[in-house]
Amino acid sequence: MYSKLPKKRYKYTLEFLQKHLPAPAVILDLGVRNPFSEIMEENGYTVYNTKGEDLDVLPQIVKDYKVDAVTAFEIFEHLLAPFNVLREIETSKIITTVPLKLWFSDAYRSKTDMWDRHYHEFEDWQYDWLLEKSGWNIKDTEKWTSPVNKIGIRPILRNYVPRYYAVYAEKVIKK
Template sequence: MNSIDKLSHNWLMKRALNSAVARHLHLLQGRVYDFGCGTMPYEADILERAEEYVGVDWSNTLHGTRCELVADLNSPLPIPSESADAIVSFEVLEHLCEPLNMLREANRILRPGGVILITVPFQWWVHESPWDYFRYTRFGLDYLLRKAGFEDVCVEETTGFWEMWVLKLNYQSLRLIKGPRLLRKLIRAILVPLWWVSQTTAGIVSSRWASPNETAGYVVVGRKPGQAT
């Protein structure tokens, strides 16, 4: 899972992603491909349930990688058809200029009955530019997965409004940390308690004041038609 640093401005997002992935780990088995694996934060968790984990990423990743397969997810992949039991892709789809190509390749690579598990941002800042192309609504995600050949598509929010709003505010406040080193340390010392309080209380408020169409992102599950062997 993603490591959580309670002094950071965005630990709430990492906790939300960890929770979203953990809820669906029971679906993963056999051989699992991680599309856009980066530093593979979920490898150990997946291998508690699956037999094999294969990381796939491209050479331009900004996060560093130790993947087994280097490939462009926008293009046909050098992976045999019906060779995977599950495919995961965490916070990657927005960085693909041809997302439908990746989803269709995932469907080809999965065995019948195989599962795809995706997380993707919705109301989130532009990041890893210039490779940040899209934001998806729940309806767009459902459409794309079904168009790629998946069924039983389920889309869930990863946060509520208040978590999303606090995270956006905290990212904006990072811009205040500038100037000489001593001043930067002072500003950070002031912001860290505010970050901690805001992120700690946001989930509590959201649980009592729901806004289902306001979220930082989504977690999506789809299944390839057919019977798993």
Template sequence: MNKVKVFRFQKTKEFMSRYVDKNLEILDLGTPNSMADFLKEEGFRLTSAFGFDFDLEPDEINKYDYDVLTAFEVMEHLVSPFPLLQKTKAKKAVVTVPLKLWFAKAYRNPVDPYDQHYHEFESWQLDMLLEKAGWKIIAREKWVPPFTPGGVRSILRAVTPRFYAVYAERI
């Protein structure tokens, strides 16, 4: 696993550990993935929600049994995350997004239509989305990933926050 991924996983675990009790049932948006596996290994009770389109069928997430909603770099892939955030039965949420970078284009994978960013968030935009959907932000953090040499962009990335994490509770 590369050092940026290890960094992101560790920071996410540390952030979650401050706000989410390991006895709570967590519904993670997205297919099973290495972040979910890592958090399960760390003792979190996490189930992945997948098999339906979150934009077209936001109510589907309420067929699961859960207390906490997590979305680790998922919101930027949705056309409209608002209905899902508004309709979830969760009372707590942990959301991380990659931040919009002024020196890089929005991520797009021309081969896979689901592996691209519809949104490139600035921190205030994610805050506004959560608050408008009925959440109170309790904590937030920005993370600068470890330096990986590779040109001018890598130097800019070494001093620019790349990831944004939010813990919120339902109002």
């Protein structure tokens, strides 16, 4: 079933999640149910997903869930204003991944799906700043590459240039 999934990305994402939020734990995973939701459940997590609501328009829906942490795996690059959702999250922990901006490749844009596009592809410092400005204290980060089985300069560069950025952060407690 999982033969066509991005195994390296899912492996590293799961390891990063387990490092900062060991199972069992209850998670709100931003975005619709997906293969990684199933992987998290297979590894002892209880997972709720948003249902496809436009998080730019309805960022407050994250308040409808009482969970141990929020995860957002490759979701914030699709939002016009991820700051708004990040500010609305009430749980104290967030674990996220975003694709990094690659100097040798344009931002991703599906030609067939108007929603499957990247409004943002971040540099790590930009994403850190977004999290900090929206009330999060970054505790740990990791990066990894995304090799592809193609021939050419860009596929070779993907073996060496990090494509994904994972962040574990905790909510800043206001005094």
